[in-house]
Amino acid sequence: MISPASQAPGSPIAIEPATWRDLNVIRHLEQVCFQKDAWPLWDIIGILTLPNVVRLKALVDGKIVGFIAGDIHPSENLAWIATVGVLPEYRRRGIGEALILACEQHIKLPAVxxxxxxxxxxxxxxxxxxxxxxxxxxxxxxxxxxxxxxxxKALG
Ligand SMILES: CC(C)(COP(=O)(O)OP(=O)(O)OC[C@H]1O[C@@H](n2cnc3c(N)ncnc32)[C@H](O)[C@@H]1OP(=O)(O)O)[C@@H](O)C(=O)NCCC(=O)NCCS
Incomplete structure (x- = not known):
């Protein structure tokens, strides 16, 4: 576990690294969250496996309810948040915020x-x-x- 989100009511939120083993769940989450903008399978495989990507999942009661990916561009001194999504029934509990803050902590660059x-x-x-x-x-x-x-956002 990287960081618990202390402000959330109910079951605690855990933010953990995501891996290719989460592919099917994260693909489903992307489709639910983004519909017409959902990434194709190959892009999701890429974001879960390529270097220079921060990939984190949010868990509630052991279930993946949110996901974030940040692309690190060291040559540009910049990172881009490529995707962030939380399942509709888990929104407004601070999970999106917890994912973004955890992702920012992994970006050792001046800006995102x-x-x-x-x-x-x-x-x-x-x-x-x-x-x-x-x-x-x-x-x-x-x-x-x-x-x-x-x-x-300027970091650090
Ligand atoms: C955007 C998204 C990730 C936010 O996730 P979330 O877990 O609901 O966000 P949080 O609960 O951490 O929200 C934190 C704060 O952001 C603001 N906020 C978030 N959603 C809001 C909403 N629907 N209405 C008003 N303010 C909102 C509020 O200030 C909120 O704090 P509060 O609940 O104490 O008022 C989620 O709505 C989502 O998955 N949307 C579909 C996918 C998407 O659009 N992703 C972004 C693409 S760029």
Whole structure:
């Protein structure tokens, strides 16, 4: 266990490294959380196996209920949060926050960035709450033409 999330009510949350053994559960979680934006199988295999990726799962009562992956780019002095998701019935308990804070602790670089659909107000509120700032907009980034908001947080 890396860190318990002390603010969550009910069963405690454990944040642990994810591995390729979690492939099927995390694939299902990605499909539930992201639907039309869910990654194809090969991308999930990559994020669970490639070097320079921080991959963490959130467990409640031994069940995987959340996942985060951070891509480390040492040459750019930057990391990108590639994905973060929590099963709908486990949201608003601090699990997303616990995953992001744990991921940030593993990123030994000055800054972390992410991109998010401009309509995803739940996620944007969470990122603002954690100190991320809006730094840019990628026009028509998503396949359906929606813009992506780019956000950044200074670490350390
Ligand atoms: C975004 C997501 C990961 C948040 O996970 P979560 O576990 O519900 O987040 P937390 O409980 O840690 O939220 C922490 C804080 O963020 C803000 N926040 C998160 N979700 C919110 C919502 N639906 N409405 C308002 N504020 C919200 C609040 O400030 C919240 O603190 P509070 O509950 O004490 O008010 C989750 O909603 C999710 O999986 N969404 C679908 C996938 C997705 O969009 N991922 C992000 C893609 S970039």
């Amino acid at each position: 960035r992410l991109s998010v659909r401009t309509s995803n107000q739940d996620a944007i509120r969470l990122y603002l709450h954690l100190g991320y700032q809006k730094i840019g907009l990628w026009k028509k980034y998503y396949q359906d033409g929606e813009d992506a908001l780019v956000m950044e």
